[in-house]
Amino acid sequence: MDSYELLQNSYKKILFNFLHKKNEQSLYDAQQFSKKVLEENVSPEEIVSIHLEVIQELYPDLPEETQESFQFLLEVMIGYGMAYREHQILRNKQRELESEIDIAADMQHTFLPQEIPQVDDLDIGVITVPASKMSGDYYHVIKDVNGYIGVAIADIIGKGIPAALCMSMIKYAMDSMPNELLPPSELLETLNRTIEQNIASHMFVTMMYASYNHDEHVLYYGGAGHEPGFYYNKQADHFSELYAKGVALGISRDAKYRQYEQYLDEGDFVVLLSDGVTESRTEERFLEREELTDLIRKYAHLSAQEIVDNVYRDLERWQGLELRDDFTLLILRRTFTKST
Template identity: 60%
Template structure:
């Protein structure tokens, strides 16, 4: 027995004598403090049982043999418990490390998102993006061209956690380098598809919708890569239509081509980009209908674009009893003048 072990035994003997002598609160307090010492010295539960038995035998040599034998049973129980306990502590430590890493990644994700929406005389833009958990698989991005055009991207990374955050950063920095090359929506998705196909794991894919608004002729061109269809609101006819765009998910095939579509945006019209977390809102044990989303948009369309997206989220959150199950991203682009 080394000196440290001797000190532990001696200290425990003093505490046990004090407690058995007067059963005071002081003895209980000393025992609580002693348990911290056991943790520091990494004394296992079964080792402590041996210490307790040795101290009892020293204090009370005439302990009945059956009481002494009971310690053998207790020791066997505590050996199994000790193994499980140590494994639990290791897993707990690993979970704490993972939680810390997720906090860092979540913080990094926030730095990747735009700090504000583009300012354009003709447009009113609103956006809301709420992760279901700490990490989000949704991403949005704005590209302001030197000629005044405004690009809007929304993406859903199929995969969560830290890998999603890394993919998000790759998409951001790839897009940040593209305005210099002045690509149209289809060409931009082809370039991103090449980046994704070469750089991410085969188990991960990215859906995306990208559109570009030209303030000179008020034409909106867009293309999609397997992303949830948005909406287009025609104010003249007071009706919505789905904003479909055919195209394979990014990262599946390097030969993918992306067809372009366009809309002539009139005053009062607006464009809606969204993630599948909006259309897959779970209300009354079933997914919400797209028609219900357009009804909500119509209910709040007299407000600003930001008021619209905030109100739609608040309403869907309420309908889901404040238990949002998936990442939620909604973007509205309204033509003002």
């Protein structure tokens, strides 16, 4: 006796007991039967087919219309069974993809600095929050053998796993730089050649990179199509745009980048950010850049980390707790010299 006949006989016995006894045991047996057919991967239409055959055997004199109604139900369940199996296949694929994304997101998190290097005359604060599991934003903070600080903030145009792979490439390339920081123009040109050779043609990376010379108190910086930052003059209580012209990384292998410089007096700071900050919005409007600088000024008396944390908190609340794009905000401030 094959498995189908065994199922048919088992179902016949259960159905007969239910129709004639209608007790709790027969309902319990039906539940156990359901578990068994689920384990054996029996399709819904097969169950209906078994039911029809058993009914016809137990009650051969059923009206023709009733028997035909079961045939109709069988056709319906065949369609349902096919759709259900397709749904299960898609659901399993979705679970596999979500699992892969979770792994990639965990891996992506390890690409970010685990701690910010400490320098006597600098205060650095940074916050990065992805809009979804995978982020397109990246930042890098490094101290070289001379104690100079290099900071980078980048936005990878492209999401998901490809962005995570691109991020790993950027981190590896930056970690492989010489022990002494390269000038921003040279670093961007080096990264551009690496990225252009290794990413898909539809992807590119915007970046702002800056290095701070604590002997001269000068910030040298360059940009590759990235969102302009800000320079805050403490004495004048004034924000000005920190703009650096340059084509995004990965578009043209032979791209050249200019280098800019900004002297930082005590209390002055620079703000580097991703477009997820400046493009914060509600249903009605986008955030104005002047509104952003006013918000930063509101917390300028705090530490750099407290500034970025408070700005993020306020903008998150302003947007109704709905982050629409990856958010990264970095502040580098020259501290006041301690009197002896």
